[in-house]
Amino acid sequence: MDSSPPDRRTADYKPALAWFAALGAAWVFVLVVLGAFTTSIGAGMVFPDWPLSNGSLNPTGWLEDLAMFAEHSHRLSAGVMSTITLVLAVWLWRTESRGWLRKLGLFAVALVLFQALVGGLRVLLDHQHVEMVNTSVGRLFAMLHACLAQLFVCTLIAIAVACSRSWRSRSLPVTAGLRRAGLVCCALIFVQLGIASVMRHSFAGLAIPTFPYSTIQGDWLPDFWNFRIGINFAHRVMAVVITGALLWFFVQIRRNRALSIGIQLGASVMLSLLALQIMLGAAVIWTQRSPHMTTGHVLVGALTLGVTFWLTWLAHRDLIEEKSAA
Incomplete structure (x- = not known):
């Protein structure tokens, strides 16, 4: 798995990597805003399917309907977040000599993928009711989804800070x-x-x-x-x-x-x-x-x-x- 030559990995400050990590740490708050707004207007179940929205990457009318716009924007921004996280992890794996930071990048990938799965289960299992707590299985996953989002925020901040010039110097x-x-x-x-x-x-x-x-x-x-x-x-x-x-x-x-x-x-x-x-x-x-x-x-x-x-x-x-x- 370790395909990067040792001499290509250093613990030096890498400006491009640092800025890209900062982008990831900033983008996660875009995701938080869109998720919070979607929940606040009750649009979390406007699309009953997942990962597509009404069976499409570009569902009809989503730019005109506020609820559809909120939920689909949240899904699209999650896709961007997943891509940023994956690129960041690969970049760290190939260029960073600090093993703990490379592992943190892999953890971020695992977390964002698991977060996406939990978000999907929130939609797909919303019809199943749990009498004991008087809520749906989907809403239980929504609670977990919100908590994992905060852990993901901290993970990306940790990576971005560890890549910064001040941390190294x-x-x-x-x-x-x-x-x-x-x-x-x-x-x-x-x-x-x-x-x-x-x-x-x-x-x-x-x-x-x-x-x-x-x-x-x-x-x-x-x-x-x-x-x-x-x-x-x-x-x-x-x-x-x-x-x-x-x-x-x-x-x-x-x-x-x-x-x-x-x-x-x-x-x-x-x-x-x-x-x-x-x-x-x-x-x-x-x-x-x-x-x-x-x-x-x-x-x-x-x-x-x-x-x-x-x-x-x-x-x-x-x-x-x-x-x-x-």
């Missing part, structure tokens, strides 16, 4: 506490996005129709409980927990004066995205789940994870490279 001495704070924050945000996925695909986004209170009487706790109210309330509680965790991470970064101005600014961007995400979350409720507000909320959630993961990945730079060189 600059050591980043950080404390174990800062690295630990970043890992905790990434885990919490990932759990939160998983909860959000279950909430969206369980039609629980307005199960608690008031904000910031849980009742129109101004109570913090709901008057009664069921699954949808519980998952909605869990989403709100996690938002509070994540706010505290990101503030902790921000303080850890600001205390480390050795970190570059870029990382310091990144920490400020992270908190700004958090504030914007909270405002969008409130707007989703106040506008009765406006598709544009809901799509923005999903996008900013993914961006918040992306920036937090970027900072955490940079904090682990020296550990990763030292282990690779050993």
Whole structure:
């Protein structure tokens, strides 16, 4: 399998590869936006078949019908994403001497293909109902599809950062506490996005129709409980927990004066995205789940994870490279 001569592989900065990896990391957010908008307007099942749309790569009327346009655009952008990921993995395999980075490229390919399969099963199995959880098999796959999207975002960011000039040229001495704070924050945000996925695909986004209170009487706790109210309330509680965790991470970064101005600014961007995400979350409720507000909320959630993961990945730079060189 290893057909590339060893002398063609180096760990040097490769500008073209770095820019292509950055393109992949940017394009994934296009995919997130299109997927979020498709779900927000209820267009996920506008085409009952897969991988084609109404049996065609160019279904009739998809440019005139908003629901068809949203879903088919999402499928086309997923095809572009798969191509970018495959090219990136081959490029890494042929030119990159760091074995862990080559393997990460292969993992990205496996992940994007599995993600496509899960997206297809969401369509093909939507007619099968699961009585125990009162939802369809397709919607269960839709929840998994949304969670895998966040993992894919982090994977592409990791590759793009590892290909960058700054990663190769600059050591980043950080404390174990800062690295630990970043890992905790990434885990919490990932759990939160998983909860959000279950909430969206369980039609629980307005199960608690008031904000910031849980009742129109101004109570913090709901008057009664069921699954949808519980998952909605869990989403709100996690938002509070994540706010505290990101503030902790921000303080850890600001205390480390050795970190570059870029990382310091990144920490400020992270908190700004958090504030914007909270405002969008409130707007989703106040506008009765406006598709544009809901799509923005999903996008900013993914961006918040992306920036937090970027900072955490940079904090682990020296550990990763030292282990690779050993």
